Amino acid sequence: MYRSVQSAADILAGWTSIVKRSIVPVGMKVKKQTAPIGRPRAFDADRALDRALEVFWRRGYEGASLSELTEAMEINRPSLYAAFGDKESLFRRVLDRYAGGPAGYTQSALDAPTARAAVERLLEGAIKLLTDPHHPQGCLLVQGALTCGEGAGAVRRELAVRRAAGEAALRRRLDRARREGDLPRDARPGDLASFFAAVIHGMAVAAAGGADRRKLKRIAQTALSVWPDGNREMPEKSPN
Amino acid sequence: MYRSVQSAADILAGWTSIVKRSIVPVGMKVKKQTAPIGRPRAFDADRALDRALEVFWRRGYEGASLSELTEAMEINRPSLYAAFGDKESLFRRVLDRYAGGPAGYTQSALDAPTARAAVERLLEGAIKLLTDPHHPQGCLLVQGALTCGEGAGAVRRELAVRRAAGEAALRRRLDRARREGDLPRDARPGDLASFFAAVIHGMAVAAAGGADRRKLKRIAQTALSVWPDGNREMPEKSPN
DNA sequence: TCACTTATGTACCGCTCGGTACAAAGCGCT
DNA sequence: AGCGCTTTGTACCGAGCGGTACATAAGTGA
Numbered sequence: 001m002y003r004s005v006q007s008a009a010d011i012l013a014g015w016t017s018i019v020k021r022s023i024v025p026v027g028m029k030v031k032k033q034t035a036p037i038g039r040p041r042a043f044d045a046d047r048a049l050d051r052a053l054e055v056f057w058r059r060g061y062e063g064a065s066l067s068e069l070t071e072a073m074e075i076n077r078p079s080l081y082a083a084f085g086d087k088e089s090l091f092r093r094v095l096d097r098y099a100g101g102p103a104g105y106t107q108s109a110l111d112a113p114t115a116r117a118a119v120e121r122l123l124e125g126a127i128k129l130l131t132d133p134h135h136p137q138g139c140l141l142v143q144g145a146l147t148c149g150e151g152a153g154a155v156r157r158e159l160a161v162r163r164a165a166g167e168a169a170l171r172r173r174l175d176r177a178r179r180e181g182d183l184p185r186d187a188r189p190g191d192l193a194s195f196f197a198a199v200i201h202g203m204a205v206a207a208a209g210g211a212d213r214r215k216l217k218r219i220a221q222t223a224l225s226v227w228p229d230g231n232r233e234m235p236e237k238s239p240n
Numbered sequence: 241m242y243r244s245v246q247s248a249a250d251i252l253a254g255w256t257s258i259v260k261r262s263i264v265p266v267g268m269k270v271k272k273q274t275a276p277i278g279r280p281r282a283f284d285a286d287r288a289l290d291r292a293l294e295v296f297w298r299r300g301y302e303g304a305s306l307s308e309l310t311e312a313m314e315i316n317r318p319s320l321y322a323a324f325g326d327k328e329s330l331f332r333r334v335l336d337r338y339a340g341g342p343a344g345y346t347q348s349a350l351d352a353p354t355a356r357a358a359v360e361r362l363l364e365g366a367i368k369l370l371t372d373p374h375h376p377q378g379c380l381l382v383q384g385a386l387t388c389g390e391g392a393g394a395v396r397r398e399l400a401v402r403r404a405a406g407e408a409a410l411r412r413r414l415d416r417a418r419r420e421g422d423l424p425r426d427a428r429p430g431d432l433a434s435f436f437a438a439v440i441h442g443m444a445v446a447a448a449g450g451a452d453r454r455k456l457k458r459i460a461q462t463a464l465s466v467w468p469d470g471n472r473e474m475p476e477k478s479p480n
Numbered sequence: 481t482c483a484c485t486t487a488t489g490t491a492c493c494g495c496t497c498g499g500t501a502c503a504a505a506g507c508g509c510t
Numbered sequence: 511a512g513c514g515c516t517t518t519g520t521a522c523c524g525a526g527c528g529g530t531a532c533a534t535a536a537g538t539g540a
Contacts, residue, residue, distance in 0.1 A: 038516030039506040060387030062302060066498060076519060078500075083517090087498065138386070146383040146448050147300030151498095160449035194455055195462035198442030205441040206434070208386050209400035215434055222435035226465045278486025279536040306528060316489060318530075323487090327528065481540100488535070496527070505518070510511100 045083060046097070048073040052084075053094045053101075058136035061091055061145040061155050091144075091155060095162065098140050102129055110169060115177030116227055119196055122170070123220040126200045130207035130216060138208035141166075142201050167197040187228040199223040285323060286337070288313040292324075293334045293341075298376035301331055301385040301395050331384075331395060335402065338380050342369055350409060355417030356467055359436055362410070363460040366440045370447035370456060378448035381406075382441050407437040427468040439463040 051072040055064045066087065070077050084090040105125035112118040130138055141163050145156045174189030176182075183189070203216050291312040295304045306327065310317050324330040345365035352358040370378055381403050385396045414429030416422075423429070443456050 036516085037508050037514080039518075041517060042506095058387065059389060063387050063389040063392075065389065065496080067496085077498090078520095079518065081499070142445055143386040146378070146386055146445065147298065147303050149299060149303040149305065152303075163445070163449055188458075191458045191462050194446070195439075195459050198439055198446055198459045198463075199435075200442070201445040202438030202440070202442030205382055205386065205403070205445065206438055209403055218428075218431045219435050219438045222431050222466055223438075223463075226462055276486085277484080277538045279488075279538095281487060282536095305526080307526080317528090318490095319488060321529070483538105483540085485538080486536085488533105490533090491531090493530070494528100497525080498523105499525105500523075501521090503518100503520090505516100507516080508514090510513085 041079070041083070043073070043075055043079070048075055048080075048083070049094055049097045050101075052090060053097055053140070054136065056091060056094050056144060057098075057138075057140045060143055061087075062148050062152055088152075088155060092158070095140070095144075095158070099162075102132070102135060103139075103141075105129070106166060106169075110173045115174050115182050116224075116229065118173055118177075119170075119192075119227075120224065122196065122200070123223070126203060127213055127216045127220060130204055131211075131213045137210065139201070139204035142204040143208050163197070163201070167193050170196060184228055192226075192228070195226065196223065281319070281323070283313070283315055283319070288315055288320075288323070289334055289337045290341075292330060293337055293380070294376065296331060296334050296384060297338075297378070297380045300383055301327075302388050302392055328392075328395060332398070335380070335384075335398070339402075342372070342375060343379075343381075345369070346406060346409075350413045355414050355422050356464075356469065358413055358417075359410075359467075360464065362436065362440070363464070366443060367453055367456045367460060370444055371451075371453045377450065379441070379444035382444040383448050403437070403441070407433050410436060424468055432466075432468070435466065436463065 051074070052069055055069050055072045058064075059068065066077060066080070069087075069090070070080055073080065075083075080090065084093055105128075106122065109121035109125055110118050112121050126139075129135075141159050144159050145152055146159075148156050171189050171193035174183060174187075174192055178185065178187055178189055199219065203211075203219055206216065206219070291314070292309055295309050295312045299305075299308065306317060306320070309327075309330070310320055313320065315323075320330065324333055345368075346362065349361035349365055350358050352361050366379075369375075381399050384399050385392055386399075388396050411429050411433035414423060414427075414432055418425065418427055418429055439459065443451075443459055446456065446459070
C-alpha cells in the first residue's frame with residue numbers, strides 16, 4: 001500500500017539517470033564506480049527531498065512557494081528544476097518519499113498476523129505519524145491538496161488516488177482475513193475498510209487542528225469497538 | 241453549534257450599518273422604512289455571498305482567487321471590497337452563511353429527543369451535505385484551509401476553532417443525555433463526540449475525493465455500531 | 481436644480497508567483 | 511591545457527495575485 005510506480009512524467013523528463021546517480025552509491029558499497037562526469041552536485045538529493053516534504057506537509061501543495069522550498073532545501077531555483085523538474089514533479093517525488101518514509105508503517109502494519117492486529121497497527125502508526133513533533137501535524141495525503149485552484153487539479157486527484165489505494169490495500173487484507181476465517185463470514189471487508197480509512201482521515205483532520213496524542217488514541221479505541229468479533233472485550237494491547 | 245458571533249474585524253471595519261441595510265428589509269416586512277440615501281447597490285448581498293460560498297467551497301480559501309470570486313458573484317472588485325471588506329472578511333461572512341445555511345442542520349439535529357437520534361441526524365445531514373450535487377463535494381470547514389501559506393494562518397485557525405465548536409456542542413448534548421439516563425453511566429461523552437466528529441470529518445475527506453452517498457452511508461452505519469447501548473440491533477432507518 | 485452620499489466600472493498599483501536564460505564554476509577525459 | 515559536460519548563482523521573465531484611486535452614475539433631501 002502506498003507503493004507507487006515511477007511516474008510517467010519522470011521517465012519522459014529523463015529523471016532515471018539522475019535517480020540512478022544518487023541511488024546507486026547508496027544501494028551498493030562501491031565508491032564512484034562509474035565516476036559521473038560534469039560538475040558534481042553540491043547537495044544530497046534525498047536530504048533536499050526531506051526538506052521539501054517538510055514544507056509541503058506544513059503548507060500544502062499550493063501554500064508551499066518555490067521560495068520557501070528552495071530556502072528549506074538550501075538549493076537555488078535552477079538546481080531544483082534541474083534535479084526534480086517543476087513544482088508538480090517535485091511534489092510527486094516528495095509523495096513517494098513520504099510513502100516510503102514517515103508513512104512506511106502502513107505496509108508492515110498490513111503484514112500483521114491477524115486482521116485486527118493489522119488495523120490496530122494502522123491506527124497506532126497513524127497516531128504516531130500525525131502527532132510526531134519532528135514533522136508538521138497531520139497527514140500529507142489529506143492536507144496536501146484537499147482543494148486547490150484550477151492549476152493544481154492533477155495533484156488533488158493524485159492525492160485522492162493514493163488515499164483510495166490505501167483503503168483498497170486494507171480492504172484486500174480484510175478480504176483475505178475473511179477467507180481465512182480470521183473475520184466472521186458476515187463481516188463486510190469493504191465497509192470496514194471504508195470506515196477505518198474515514199476514521200484515520202478524520203484523525204488527520206483533528207491532528208491538523210492541533211489534537212494531541214491522547215485524543216487520537218481515544219478516537220482509535222472507540223473506532224476499534226466496531227470490530228465484528230462477537231464483541232469480545234476490548235483489549236488494552238493487541239493480543240499478540 | 242457553528243453559531244458565530246459578529247467578528248471583531250467586521251465591527252471595527254464598520255460593517256454593522258451595511259449588514260443592517262441588507263438584513264432589516266428581510267427581517268421585517270417594512271418597505272424602505274428609512275430609505276437609504278446614496279446610489280442603491282445593484283446586487284443582492286446574500287445572493288453574492290452564496291456565490292462566494294460556492295467558490296470558496298470548491299477552491300478553498302487560498303485557491304479561490306478574487307477574479308473567480310468577483311466573476312461568480314457578478315460584482316466588480318471595488319463593490320466587493322466596499323460591501324464585504326477584504327478577502328478574509330468575505331470568507332468569514334461566507335462561513336457564517338455556511339453555518340446558517342447548508343450546515344444549518346447541525347443545530348436542529350442536536351435537538352433530537354435522544355442522543356442516538358441526534359447523532360443519526362448529524363450523520364444523515366452530513367451525508368446529504370457532503371454529496372449534494374448542488375454544491376461542491378465535501379465540507380467547507382474541512383477543505384477551506386487545512387493547510388495554507390503564512391498569510392492565511394488566521395483563517396486556518398478559525399476553521400479549526402469552528403470544527404472544535406461543533407464537536408463541543410455534540411459533547412454537551414451527550415453530557416446531557418448521560419445526565420438524563422439516555423446514555424449509560426459508563427459511556428464517555430467526550431470520547432464519543434471526538435469519535436463522531438472524526439468520522440464526519442473523515443467522511444468529508446472521502447467526499448472531497450469523490451465518494452458517493454452509498455459509501456458514506458456505510459461508513460456512518462458502521463460508526464453507529466459503537467453506540468454504547470447494550471448493542472441493540474442497528475436500525476435501517478432512524479426511528480422518527 | 482443642486483449639493484450630498486453611496487455604488488459602479490476602468491484602469492491601475494506593488495508584489496509574489498512559478499519558471500528560465502545565461503554566464504561562470506567545477507569536474508573527468510584526452 | 512583545453513574540451514565536453516553538468517551544476518551553480520544571478521538576474522530576470524510574464525502572469526496572476528490581492529487591493530485601490532479615481533472619475534462617473536444613481537439615488538435622497540433641500
